Amino acid sequence: MVEITHFAYYQGFENGDLVVMPKADGSANVIEQVATFRSEHDEYQDTVRELDMREFSVFIVANIASDPADAIKRLLPDFSGYHSLYGKAFSLVLDEMGKVESVIALPNGEEALPA
Secondary structure, three states, rough: HHHHHHOOOOOOHHOOOOOEEOOOOOOOOOHHOOOOOOOOOOOEOHHHHHHHHHHHHHHHHHHHOOOOOHHHHHHHOOOOOOOHOOOOOEEEEEEOOEEEEEEOOOOOOOOOOOO
């Protein structure tokens, strides 16, 4: 028996396009092993790569996250460029389709309700 613990890998077309995805690897880096992201004119398609990586990351979170707060934390983008958001708390409501229904900035000092 072999236990893969850190990084996903692609076994190749000849092995049924199987991707081995260990629980410890929450990244989408394996996608670059599966696809070349080259157009029919052999041009690298960075936009397609970014979209595929994001969609695969969402797929991973949806299939391994057991804690809703952890899932939201992993799905939200990096806000490092938005200094006005630093130290703020928000209440986030998702609709029945998983889309953001509302976001409310909580007053200073008010804590978000526990999950």
